[in-house]
Amino acid sequence: MSKRLVQAEFNVERDPERCIQCQVCVRQCSNQVHAYDEEAEQVTCDEASCVGCQRCATLCPTGAITIKKAPPDFAPDNNWTSDVIQNIYRQAETGGVLLSAMGNDTAKTSWWDNILLNASQVTNPSIDPLREPMELTTFLGAKPNAVELSFDDQGGPSLATKLAPQLVLSTPIMFSAMSYGAISYNAFESLARAAGQYGTFANSGEGGLHKDFWPHGPNMIVQVASGRFGVDIDYLKVAAAVEIKIGQGAKPGIGGHLPGEKVDERISQTRMIPVGSDAISPAPHHDIYSIEDLRQLIYSLKEATRYQKPISVKIAAVHNVAAIASGIVRAGADIVAIDGYKGGTGAAPTMIRNNVGIPIEFALAAVDDRLRQEGIRNQASVVACGGFRSSADVVKAIALGADAVYIGTAALVALGCHLCQKCYTGKCNWGIATQDPYLTRRLNPDIGARRLVNLLRGWSHEIKEMMGGMGINAIESLRGNREHLRGVGLSDRELSILGIKAAGE
Amino acid sequence: MTSTKYLIIGNSAAGVGCVEGIRQTDPQGEITLLAKETEHAYSRPLITYLLGGKVDEAGMAYRPADFYAQQRVKTLLGVEAAKVDPAAKTVTCADGQVIGYEKLLIANGGKPITPPNLPGSDAPGVFTFTTWQDARDIEAYIAANAVKEAVVIGGGLIGLKSVEALTARGLKVTVLELAPRILAVTLDQDASDLLAGALAKAGVTLMTNTTAQRIDLAGGKVSGVTLPDGSQVAAGLVVLAIGVLPDLSLVAGSAIATERGILADERLATNVADVYAAGDVAQALELISGERRSIPIWPNAYRQGFIAGVNMAGGEKIYEGGLAMNSVEICGLATISAGVTSPPEGQGYEVLTKLDPKTKNYRKLVLKDHHLVGYVLVGDVDRAGIITGLIKGRVEVKGLEEKLLAPDFGLISLPSVHRERVTAGLGVWS
């Protein structure tokens, strides 16, 4: 066997003054980095397997462990970086496709950081959200072109227009699609419970909805994807809304693959496939080759759900996203979800994750513009997703034109994810992206749901603070209000696509 | 004549257990407790620790000094019961007083066996060792006579505890055991050997298959013992530790049925109305055989006393059956055994053993029909109670045999019903 050229990515430093040989690290590392040498009565380590998930460092009771990035000291080179070189070594050894997980980690710019928010000074008053009402309630679904009223004998008004079904969110943040299979049962339960507790929605992803989670149906959006896993009439009925998944920001244009070893009894029931069989989502829906085909599926689902539930269509942000979104709205979708190129995944080919698709900032601005220009913006809500990191990103997205956002990575981080990007190994030490029963129990959904609710509460409070600063007291007034955004360090072309002025203008 | 609602004869584990059992059911009814010994309720097994200097007099108390006052019990200590008259419902004491009762517990314990044909066994310097007073007497005798060597006759539990105490006091001790090994009743050969090794290490001379033929005297006091083969062992002190028998003197000639001990049923009641028996004097249900046997050990005495108390006070509580078991640590080597430890051949017993010669850890399990009926652990005795629980709970252990032998054996391997019950704090029986 030839010598491997790939070097360790992390250094594991153990302070001998602090280590008490309690072996918590040994028991917690699913990558077998730590081991106990009975003879030497000492914990030893194999750094080559470390993925930098920080589990050991976090649980070490004496703080004896430090995990440090160990960039191999190749000759400095801006093109041939150590990551590039190591990747070539890997492929030269295996001949395989490089895999990654979570979102694109190569992008140097987040355009959100180049967009700044406004605040009131003198000429209009800001609002203190602790003293005055501040409305974050968000309605997702088609809105009528016009509203007609009827009046009773006493002249009392009532709404004559029949409204399309709406999802009512207490805050404009939902949990994005993460399937049971990609994430653990406990992670899924945490998301579902938190959505219910905070009055928002979690998305089942394309892996079905286990019967255990049916009670969470009123706060679940269920997906119909190219694999159609777990889709039957009960699945559609139990949910609050149905989402047709066309694409995903992390890997536009390709399908998905849940390896058979993750398909245990419970996942088999959920996905409606045999235990141990690979769950393969084809790249396209084999019945959708046009907007007309999509319309058929949208209306099939509307029929199946008696026109009582909004139907969403989720696409990856790609080059012609505005035109595609227009087609989707015209095909009858009540919600269009657009996933930017920084959206996460459990597994994607690295080259696709890092190079396919466009940033959500541009896609969102383009879609909102296009739908307005065509006069159909009211016919569907727009949900943005793909790399939302903070409440400020959310506020900027809404001002840019989104009705709400999906958060995925941020939710997982709240659950303990340390972004080691190794979800596809199935050895998630945090019990999130794994089906190993030794690991999944590490995520107690009581704690998970509590942390997610805290995150939503914190972000919502911050959103209110930022809105109050702008003198806005309802999220409806912020939507598409690009006058409250200014760009810094952006080219004229970027500013014009984003539809915002430069700072100082 | 005085009378009382509840009369308890005996002031040890069963007597105290009975008080606590009665009080759980009847907080007020008058209780009178009488005992031959004058001390407040003390821990009888601690007498060897007292002699060995490991506990002081204050440490002998089994319950706090105000226990009986707190429990509203009238005590008559130093008063020996002489006769029970179940027809008249009275107890006559040695000092002549007569006490009437509504409910009676006989828990006067056992009496040490003294060999009938051992010349010299009544000489000064020969002791039995079952009471606090014995400990005081032995201590005084050692001091007064500057005793340096002792012989302990009997390699059973009391014998070995005596050895430990005497060794701790700096005496050179020789043990004479009639059987081929020490603790022959409770341990098997391997475990006995391990303990014998520990004894030898502590400088104790162990002689098996032999006993004293005669106790030698010099100047009217003990000077040694002569063995059947004519050899002599020098000793200034002899402890007779052959065993104890239920003390039936109280009920002799009465209508109360006895065999080896006073026969007690599953409520710890005797055949005579309102008379109960518990502790070393009683012969009650044994768990594994289903027969009534006398098992003179502390935990059984307490439980019998407690259950008798509940029933005497009008409650309903059934005795699940006792299990012979013992925990001994001799010279630093811990041993726990329970139930059938040396099963007869060919009666369907299955025996599993594991001996680690390096650590001296030894595990032996005895099973019958996939149920544990006994075990011996030497060395690493931690968590022995789980195995005891399996015996008491009659839990089927089919398929668990290998795990039972493993040193890290624990609850996790057990049938979930049993596990859930014990982890809920419901005990083995619920």
Add this chain to the structure above:
Amino acid sequence: MKRIVAKEEYCMNCRLCEVHCLVSHSRSKDLIKAFRQERGEIVPRITVERLGAVSFAVQCRHCDEPACVEACMTGALSRDPVTGEVTHDPQRCVGCWMCVMVCPTGAIRRDKSGHVAAKCDLCLETGTPACVANCPNEALVIEEDND
């Protein structure tokens, strides 16, 4: 009655409960000192058992009719009739291991230094039991049952 309840489905076998139990019952109350200087003498009063993926912590269950109290010949073990807690007084313990012999959960260990039994005392001195306070996954919780 306060009881520590182990949620087996969330026990992740880290055994930090054992670590912190040991520290809580050490002289120094300091993690590093307790392990460096006192380990081997003192033992944790909680034990994590594992079989495959499943693990859980066991400590004194404070049984309704504690076998250990019945078996204790010195009176070192007693059950508080009001709180239901089974308490152990090491001053009165002589290390006869009768309690070890009968405890159905194997929750009483031998403290080798003092040659006395060691069992969960619910950390009554400090309030919250160290195992509960330091369980990173809330797999150990205090439950109060009101009977």
